[in-house]
Amino acid sequence: MKDVQSEKDLRHIPLKHVGIKNLRWPIELMDKERGTQHSVAKVTLAVDLPHDLRGTHMSRFVECLRTLGPVGLNEIENILDKLKEHLQAEKAFLQLEFPYFITKAAPVSGMTAPMDMDCVYKAEKGERFKLRIKAVAPVQTLCPCSKEISDYGAHNQRAWAKMEIEANELVWLGEERPAVADAAASAPVYGLLKRPDEKFVTERAYDNPRFVEDAVREIALRLEADKRITWYRAEVESVESIHNHNAFAVVEKGE
Known part of the structure; x- marks a missing residue:
């Protein structure tokens, strides 16, 4: 099938961030008292797009998360490395927004x-x-x-x-x-x-x-x-x- 995203773009304008946002995903967090804590994050993933590429492959963002399962702090750098590799990008970006629960007396x-x-x-x-x-x-x-x-x-x-x-x-x-x-x-x-x-x-x-x-x-x-x-x-x-x-x-x- 034709790869439209990889077509050359002649407008010569690089893009700072291209990606997906508002994706909900399970995450596993380090918890000093209980060892780990599970939560749900709102995820943003993006890469920088060179001036000569028309678009990026949006499905590959989710693929990079899917293969790793629940996202913990130790996995964040690995996710960015996978984004750079699979999307042939020089720079990758990730943001996780989530609730964290503490027990307070x-x-x-x-x-x-x-x-x-x-x-x-x-x-x-x-x-x-x-x-x-x-x-x-x-x-x-x-x-x-x-x-x-x-x-x-x-x-x-x-x-x-x-x-x-x-x-x-x-x-x-x-x-x-x-x-x-x-x-x-x-x-x-x-x-x-x-x-x-x-x-x-x-x-x-x-x-x-x-x-x-x-x-x-x-x-x-x-x-x-x-x-x-x-x-x-x-x-x-x-x-x-x-x-x-x-x-x-x-x-x-x-x-």
């Missing part, structure tokens, strides 16, 4: 329940392999200004601590990133709370007011102190309870 009752975090693996390989890992942990912020100017109470809300890193050693998603976020915020968020737990969390937040600027700086201090981390980008976004907008602050290593 309430601060007073000690009752445990699963809690999910949104995570992303973003990898590419040309001459060298590059991997970034992102975790989004829910936390709570309480406004220092509101506490200062109010006769009683202060507005507080759930916020998202978003941490994207490059590292030269293994960094655990579920066991380390939430701890960094919790320490930087006014108070942690939990999957299950009884009344004594609610009292504890509410009072802890009130005693520890944080702007998003405060929280993201606290995260940066902790990431900077971790010698395994070679680059990071941290953001805290607060889903404001009394404003019709969100507040956010960002810090990036190297800026």
Whole structure:
């Protein structure tokens, strides 16, 4: 059959990324407590397309995943190598977006329940392999200004601590990133709370007011102190309870 994708293109425009996205695929993740954890990822796969090729072979992207089965962290570089080989590309790109579950104990009752975090693996390989890992942990912020100017109470809300890193050693998603976020915020968020737990969390937040600027700086201090981390980008976004907008602050290593 005629290979239309491999026809020569005379427009001389190379393409940065050509591929597939929004493919759901089973993945296997390393879990410090349980060994492994299974999840479902939304997958993006792409390669750079030279200026003289009309198109790429989309089915080969799925083939590279199919032959490997569930995708674990150790398999990511192998997938990129297969993409480069099967699609005759100089550079390949992979992104996995997935929920990761941790087990968190309430601060007073000690009752445990699963809690999910949104995570992303973003990898590419040309001459060298590059991997970034992102975790989004829910936390709570309480406004220092509101506490200062109010006769009683202060507005507080759930916020998202978003941490994207490059590292030269293994960094655990579920066991380390939430701890960094919790320490930087006014108070942690939990999957299950009884009344004594609610009292504890509410009072802890009130005693520890944080702007998003405060929280993201606290995260940066902790990431900077971790010698395994070679680059990071941290953001805290607060889903404001009394404003019709969100507040956010960002810090990036190297800026």
